[in-house]
Amino acid sequence: MTEIWAAVPVKEFTGAKQRLAPMLTPAQRETLAATMLEDVLAALADARRLAGILVNTVEPRAASLAQRYGARVMADGARDGHTGAVLGMVRTLAAEGHAMLTLPGDIPRVTAAEIDTVVSSCLPAPSFTIVPAHDELGSNAVLCAPPGLVPLRFGDNSYFPHLAAARRAGIEPTIVRLPGIALDIDHPADLRMFLRAPRMATRTLALLEQFGL
Secondary structure, three states: OOOEEEEEEOOOOOOOOHHHOOOOOHHHHHHHHHHHHHHHHHHHHHOOOOOEEEEEOOOHHHHHHHHHOOOEEEOOOOOOHHHHHHHHHHHHHHHHOOEEEEOOOOOOOOOHHHHHHHHHOOOOOOEEEEEEOOOOOOEEEEEEEOOOOOOOOOOOOOHHHHHHHHHHOOOOOEEOOOHHHHOOOOOHHHHHHHHHOOOOOOHHHHHHHHOOO
């Protein structure tokens, strides 16, 4: 099977997670973004079925974290939003002949076992695997073999458009539902859901408890 690399786009932490402003200060939101990213990188580093980790960012703190977990760091398209950063990694990994598993840095309940489950679900190329967000609006993990197989466009309502794009490309998508990957933290409702979830020893939970939430 073609080697599969994780691809994580990371925005600058300054001004991060503005939708959480009703619950957290700007400084708290910056710390939260960095802490969630570390939870994601730790899970990726512990996964057994990945060939490597690629992080696309111009945020120095994110780059330092990525290198600590053995990830490669690049900056092609890193300032062009989530989609632009992913497309930069598509170009890099396609040129190297790898498949790509892209996922965000704000899913702190992800586990290495979930990552390996997604990788194991990958069919021989050409194939497209997707893990929806808990609300079936976002696309919280997308595995493309090869990377440029299906046009990718991320946002608040990307899951069903991605399914349609895969089918237009002649690929029946593989859908995998995983609770850790599904729970991204972007809105106050997501944060409350995270805090209500069965207790899991993440850096993010410890931080939020430190914040008094």
